[in-house]
Amino acid sequence: MTHDVIVIGGSYAGMAAALQLLRARRSVLVIDFGTRRNRFASQSHGFLGMDGMAPGDIVRIAREQLEAYKTLTWIDDTVADVSGETDAFTVTTCAGECHDGRRVIFGTGVTDALPEIEGLAERWGKHVFHCPYCHGYELNEGRIGVIGTGPNSVHQALLLPEWGPTTFLTNGVVPLDHDVRADLLRRGVTIEDTPITRLSGDATVELTDGTSLDFAGLFTASVVAPSSDVAERLGCQIEDTMLGRMISTDASKETSVPGAFACGDTARVPHSVALAVGDGSWAGASVHRSLIS
Structure with a gap:
């Protein structure tokens, strides 16, 4: 047939x-x-x-x-x-x-293809997302972290303050020039340049300097x-x-x-x-x- x-x-x-x-x-x-x-x-x-x-x-x-x-x-x-x-x-x-x-x-x-960060893959689709229109509202205006992977991450970080206070974790892989940093700051985005060690809990980001940052949810550009x-x-x-x-x-x-x-x-x-x-x-x-x- x-x-x-x-x-x-x-x-x-x-x-x-x-x-x-x-x-x-x-x-x-x-x-x-x-x-x-x-x-x-x-x-x-x-x-x-x-x-x-x-x-x-x-x-x-x-x-x-x-x-x-x-x-x-x-x-x-x-x-x-x-x-x-x-x-x-x-x-x-x-x-x-x-x-x-x-x-x-x-x-x-x-x-x-996800960033090779310990604990990220296990949280994909549950506490780590790629689309704010699909998952941003359910975070109830809580703290949001954006894990940098490349230029698209800047777009995410500029967009996400609509859904909650946003921190852009450049993770040492997304260099930001003066104009981009200024744009992010104008949107109220906090910039964190310290590299990430791992993710733990639901959406906790552990940094190489020993700091832990708790978020309602995380986004990354796969x-x-x-x-x-x-x-x-x-x-x-x-x-x-x-x-x-x-x-x-x-x-x-x-x-x-x-x-x-x-x-x-x-x-x-x-x-x-x-x-x-x-x-x-x-x-x-x-x-x-x-x-x-």
Whole structure:
């Protein structure tokens, strides 16, 4: 059987793309292993109608709604390879199964590279975050720390005083010139240049001089890359962005390989559940138009 569309990655963007195509009565195969980027968070915020819901519940409800459409096929697996061209793509899973499709959509998401600070990875998504719109409100205007990783950290530090008193921990890796320091001070940001030893408690930062700073929550700018390299191996162009590496797409979400599309965190900046869903919906509609052109 040749599917109209094979969606690689069944998280928020992938399912949103699939929904548009299913509603156009197209045959859609979704292949997904179930590893979501926001799996560490207990709640998802900023998504209209589902604000404060557990990420797993959003995904469960969405999948149940997709499964009401008769032209959906869902496989719980990981994609090992994609080959072919428009109207003749072949997707191979790690289980060794081969599936044919006229179009493919990469909704594979991204992987976060975090600062190598003791205790940080264990707190990611719980007490250390990347998006203030997703997690800032719940800190209840408490003290906020921004752990520096690069230029994007300055942007975070300038933005976060909206949510609480903010300290920018440059950690010895973000040099600040006179103008940037002045901008931060004008926003009321406290600047701490002492390097970080480790994180402890919920959101306590221990510095190399023995000082401990307690925060309601911490933010850091991770560097991202596509969670799978199958799009790149197919020949899709990858671009460097302010947040990391992404699959390059045009305005219709088509990649540099005709007939292959990409959406969600792996193909746009900035990132959030709401933006991923919108991006996926547009990708799905664009793929449908390509099938009838």
